Amino acid sequence: MAITRRQKEVIDFLSSFTQKNGYSPSYEEIASGLGLSSLATVHKHVTNLQNKGLLQRAHNRSRSIDVLPVRSGKKGSDRLPLMGRIAAGQPVEAIETAESISLSDIIGNREVFALEVRGDSMRDEHIVSGDYVLVERTRTAREGEIIVALIDGADATLKRFYREGSMVRLQPSNTEMSPIYAPAANVSIQGKVLGVLRKYA
Amino acid sequence: MAITRRQKEVIDFLSSFTQKNGYSPSYEEIASGLGLSSLATVHKHVTNLQNKGLLQRAHNRSRSIDVLPVRSGKKGSDRLPLMGRIAAGQPVEAIETAESISLSDIIGNREVFALEVRGDSMRDEHIVSGDYVLVERTRTAREGEIIVALIDGADATLKRFYREGSMVRLQPSNTEMSPIYAPAANVSIQGKVLGVLRKYA
DNA sequence: TTGCAATTCGCCTTTTATTCGCTACAATCA
DNA sequence: TGATTGTAGCGAATAAAAGGCGAATTGCAA
Numbered sequence: 001m002a003i004t005r006r007q008k009e010v011i012d013f014l015s016s017f018t019q020k021n022g023y024s025p026s027y028e029e030i031a032s033g034l035g036l037s038s039l040a041t042v043h044k045h046v047t048n049l050q051n052k053g054l055l056q057r058a059h060n061r062s063r064s065i066d067v068l069p070v071r072s073g074k075k076g077s078d079r080l081p082l083m084g085r086i087a088a089g090q091p092v093e094a095i096e097t098a099e100s101i102s103l104s105d106i107i108g109n110r111e112v113f114a115l116e117v118r119g120d121s122m123r124d125e126h127i128v129s130g131d132y133v134l135v136e137r138t139r140t141a142r143e144g145e146i147i148v149a150l151i152d153g154a155d156a157t158l159k160r161f162y163r164e165g166s167m168v169r170l171q172p173s174n175t176e177m178s179p180i181y182a183p184a185a186n187v188s189i190q191g192k193v194l195g196v197l198r199k200y201a
Numbered sequence: 202m203a204i205t206r207r208q209k210e211v212i213d214f215l216s217s218f219t220q221k222n223g224y225s226p227s228y229e230e231i232a233s234g235l236g237l238s239s240l241a242t243v244h245k246h247v248t249n250l251q252n253k254g255l256l257q258r259a260h261n262r263s264r265s266i267d268v269l270p271v272r273s274g275k276k277g278s279d280r281l282p283l284m285g286r287i288a289a290g291q292p293v294e295a296i297e298t299a300e301s302i303s304l305s306d307i308i309g310n311r312e313v314f315a316l317e318v319r320g321d322s323m324r325d326e327h328i329v330s331g332d333y334v335l336v337e338r339t340r341t342a343r344e345g346e347i348i349v350a351l352i353d354g355a356d357a358t359l360k361r362f363y364r365e366g367s368m369v370r371l372q373p374s375n376t377e378m379s380p381i382y383a384p385a386a387n388v389s390i391q392g393k394v395l396g397v398l399r400k401y402a
Numbered sequence: 403t404t405g406c407a408a409t410t411c412g413c414c415t416t417t418t419a420t421t422c423g424c425t426a427c428a429a430t431c432a
Numbered sequence: 433t434g435a436t437t438g439t440a441g442c443g444a445a446t447a448a449a450a451g452g453c454g455a456a457t458t459g460c461a462a
């Protein structure tokens with residue numbers, strides 16, 4: 001069952017609102033959150049999404065919308081069977097499914113968010129424009145880790161982190177680019193990169 | 202669970218009062234804590250919340266309210282908030298959570314498996330040893346798609362796919378490597394790559 | 403048994419959800 | 433091609449919860 005771009009926006013708004021406030025939004029709040037002026041439109045969206053099984057709702061009850069946990073496709077969830085290593089000389093279908101992999105293997109219990117990458121500063125690291133980096137929200141980092149840093153409270157960038165006395169060196173992984181040196185006090189670490197996700201069109 | 206804004210305020214008051222004093226508040230204390238003037242209103246709130254299973258209470262007993270632990274179960278959701286684009290010149294924490302991303306966005310309802318990549322044949326494509334490619338199981342491919350192919354029933358490789366008459370060209374993305382030419386009949390397509398997942402230690 | 407807290411009742415206002423009729427667009431199908 | 437279906441949107445009218453009140457009543461517990 002297909003989901004439209006707009007419907008995904010609705011779902012995302014619902015879950016982020018509920019996450020933040022501890023209760024679900026009223027239709028009016030949904031409307032203003034999505035830039036709609038008619039409650040009828042909101043109602044239609046919610047009804048459609050309910051019919052698609054993506055959320056639950058009690059009839060005529062205020063703020064009764066529940067976004068259902070991950071809509072798992074036909075089989076299983078977001079967990080993929082790991083079929084083995086490539087170039088192993090065997091037909092892929094012949095390999096027994098022994099392991100599996102999913103985002104949970106990267107996330108663990110940490111607080112993680114995603115960022116879409118723009119620019120080439122980590123190209124030699126094979127992180128390129130359009131990729132999503134999976135970032136654990138943390139304030140500290142160890143030598144050489146890839147981090148998301150905020151410099152002078154203004155520019156967010158993706159770099160490798162090195163400490164040099166009271167200064168910090170933020171090293172791009174691109175031979176054509178120069179490292180950034182800044183006082184440690186001016187660099188605010190937003191998180192460190194746990195993984196990368198890329199989606200081909 | 203469906204909960205309204207006011208109900209959450211009530212719950213929050215109850216748990217913080219109980220936390221602070223070691224005993225639950227009387228209805229009068231609840232009323233003054235929430236700015237209410239009628240105990241009937243308090244009673245209605247408490248009754249509603251009890252019906253929703255959020256707290257317990259003994260009938261007609263003073264200060265007998267117990268706030269039940271919230272079954273959160275928030276972990277396990279493989280869906281990550283997408284906070285924005287990096288290098289956009291804005292503090293990451295300032296960006297509103299509007300979208301999200303998860304493996305489902307790549308998988309859809311296709312049949313997908315993962316393969317761990319060995320070797321450098323797609324290095325220029327920024328797919329490197331240790332990455333996991335997410336592969337849709339399919340028998341056909343279009344010009345230029347990245348596929349998993351089995352050559353002569355023996356070697357599974359990751360290459361870009363091009364048709365050239367009755368032959369097939371499998372093109373590595375590595376300037377140091379040469380393409381493989383093979384009769385179409387000897388090449389068995391195992392699937393095509395939808396995405397890449399990388400996990401840092 | 404008596405006092406204080408909890409419960410119940412009817413009634414009111416505000417908030418929220420639902421429904422109706424209408425336009426427009428895009429994709430699909432015969 | 434034209435017809436049909438599904439998504440997306442508007443505003444207005446209606447109905448139902450949710451939230452609130454004061455007063456009367458009940459029921460533990462000292």
